[in-house]
Each structure stands twice: as C-alpha cells, then as structure tokens.
Amino acid sequence: MYSRRERNGLTVLLALLLISILCRIYAGYFIEEKRSSFQINESELQALLLQLDKLEEEPKHYSSSNYLPNRKTPGSALKEFDPNSITAEEWIKLGFSPNQAASIIKYRTMIGGFETADQLKNCFVIDEERFNLLEPFINLSPALSKESYFNKEIKEQKKTAPVFPKPDLNFSTLEEITLIRGIGDHTAKLIIDYRQRIGGFSNLNQLYEIKGLDSTRIELLKKESVLTQKVFKRIDINSATYADLRNHPYIEQDLARLIVRFRELHGKYESVESLKKLALVDTVVYKRIFPYLKVQE
Numbered sequence: 001m002y003s004r005r006e007r008n009g010l011t012v013l014l015a016l017l018l019i020s021i022l023c024r025i026y027a028g029y030f031i032e033e034k035r036s037s038f039q040i041n042e043s044e045l046q047a048l049l050l051q052l053d054k055l056e057e058e059p060k061h062y063s064s065s066n067y068l069p070n071r072k073t074p075g076s077a078l079k080e081f082d083p084n085s086i087t088a089e090e091w092i093k094l095g096f097s098p099n100q101a102a103s104i105i106k107y108r109t110m111i112g113g114f115e116t117a118d119q120l121k122n123c124f125v126i127d128e129e130r131f132n133l134l135e136p137f138i139n140l141s142p143a144l145s146k147e148s149y150f151n152k153e154i155k156e157q158k159k160t161a162p163v164f165p166k167p168d169l170n171f172s173t174l175e176e177i178t179l180i181r182g183i184g185d186h187t188a189k190l191i192i193d194y195r196q197r198i199g200g201f202s203n204l205n206q207l208y209e210i211k212g213l214d215s216t217r218i219e220l221l222k223k224e225s226v227l228t229q230k231v232f233k234r235i236d237i238n239s240a241t242y243a244d245l246r247n248h249p250y251i252e253q254d255l256a257r258l259i260v261r262f263r264e265l266h267g268k269y270e271s272v273e274s275l276k277k278l279a280l281v282d283t284v285v286y287k288r289i290f291p292y293l294k295v296q297e
Contacts, residue, residue, distance in 0.1 A: 078137045084113045100125040166226045170200045180224045198249055199233030202291040234294040238268040250289050255280045271295050
C-alpha cells in the first residue's frame with residue numbers, strides 16, 4: 001500500500017505523462033499543417049520565378065527618348081538610305097518614333113537638306129550612338145537650296161492633297177470653311193457670326209472689318225473662297241423700325257433715326273435711292289448700305 005504522499009506523487013506523474021502524450025500528438029498535427037502550408041507557398045514562389053524568367057526573355061520597350069530598337073540590331077539588318085529623300089515612314093522604319101521622324105523632316109526642310117552626313121548630328125533627336133549606327137548606310141544625294149527644298153515639299157503635299165471646291169462664304173458651314181488649309185474653327189466662326197450680322201458679304205474685302213482676323217488669313221480667304229450670291233438678307237426701309245435699322249453694323253443710330261423720321265414725315269420711300277435725299281447719306285455711305293436695303297413692292 002502507498003502512503004498519501006506517494007499516491008499524490010503518482011497522480012502528478014500520471015498527469016504529466018498524459019500531458020506529454022497529448023502535446024506530442026498535437027505538436028505533430030501543427031508541424032504537419034505548417035509543412036503543408038510551406039509547400040503551397042513554395043509552389044507559388046516557383047510559379048512566380050517562372051513568370052519572371054519569361055519577362056526577361058521578352059524584348060524591352062523604349063521610351064520616345066530611347067526609341068531606336070535597331071541599337072541591338074546587327075549592321076547587316078540596315079540598308080543604304082538617303083537622308084535627303086526618305087519619308088517620315090522610312091525614318092520610323094529605321095527605329096525613330098513618329099515624333100522624332102517629324103522633327104528630322106522639319107529640320108531637313110528648314111536647312112534645305114543635309115549637305116554632309118555629319119549634319120544629321122545637329123538634329124537633336126539623333127544622338128552620337130544612333131549616328132554611329134546609321135553612318136555606314138548613309139548615301140547622300142546633293143542638297144537643294146532652302147527655297148528649292150521647301151518648294152519641293154509643298155509640291156509633294158499638293159500631289160497628295162485632296163481637291164475641294166472653294167467654299168462660298170455666304171452659305172458655307174463652319175466645317176466647309178475649315179477645309180481651307182490654315183483656317184480653323186475659331187476663324188470660321190468669326191466669319192459666320194459677322195455674315196449673320198450684316199446679312200451676307202457683298203465683297204470679300206469686307207473680311208477686313210472682322211475683328212480678330214489678320215491680313216494673312218484674309219488674303220488666304222480671298223484666294224481660296226468665293227461669293228456666288230452676294231447678299232441674302234435685305235432690310236425693307238418702308239417697314240423697318242429704328243431697332244431693325246440700328247442692329248445693322250453699317251447704320252449708325254443717327255442715320256437709323258433719320259430714316260424712320262423722314263418716312264413718317266414724307267411717306268414711304270419710292271426706292272432705296274430716295275435715301276440720297278437725307279443729309280447723313282453721302283456717296284460713300286450710300287454705296288456701303290445700298291446692298292443691304294430694299295423697298296418692298
């Protein structure tokens with residue numbers, strides 16, 4: 001038989017053994033779960049590494065400032081070319097971006113063509129590395145004068161430019177007016193707004209009256225547009241009010257008031273020429289307002 005103390009010690013010992021067994025069981029479970037979790041992470045890591053390997057194998061893309069894929073292309077892949085005659089599309093095929101190709105064409109036109117291969121380095125988009133790559137394939141034709149080269153470029157543009165009928169400024173829409181090379185939406189809107197105010201153009205020199213139009217654009221419009229029907233809106237001086245007359249840019253307030261007052265005192269006008277009787281209507285004024293007035297029969 002065991003004493004009380006021995007029985008208590010045996011009980012504690014059995015409890016410790018039971019705890020030890022349980023710990024081993026649960027510890028094995030957690031370790032196994034962690035191993036499984038680690039294996040999943042490892043497989044994901046392997047997949048990621050494979051993707052990174054693929055990315056390294058793909059060709060790199062260059063920014064617009066480093067656009068020349070031919071930097072790594074063997075020299076044998078390039079062909080002989082003439083910088084004075086190739087088009088923007090052909091510069092792009094040499095590895096330049098569209099913006100860079102446009103800059104080269106613009107510089108070439110400005111200087112009248114390249115006289116020597118070294119002049120290409122003066123174009124800021126062609127750095128030393130690019131020039132060294134292209135130099136063995138440059139075959140320059142004789143450069144033209146600046147004026148001749150510019151005229152050549154203009155002729156080439158005219159060959160490919162579509163031909164449109166000249167717009168009638170009294171009836172054309174904004175879209176039709178902007179078909180004139182060098183005329184944008186803002187200029188076209190100025191023309192249409194003024195056309196509505198005066199009732200139509202009687203001659204193209206009236207374009208000089210439009211605020212915001214410079215002489216260069218006016219001369220271009222005179223050359224590239226027409227007036228088939230000169231005026232499409234006239235004011236009947238026998239029924240028009242003071243406000244109707246005053247709203248026309250050519251009729252000042254004193255003249256508008258006089259036209260109405262004279263009609264009230266002497267009856268209706270027989271013709272537009274009757275206005276010549278008015279003190280404020282001299283030859284210059286009459287010639288200017290005549291196309292925009294009428295007497296309704």
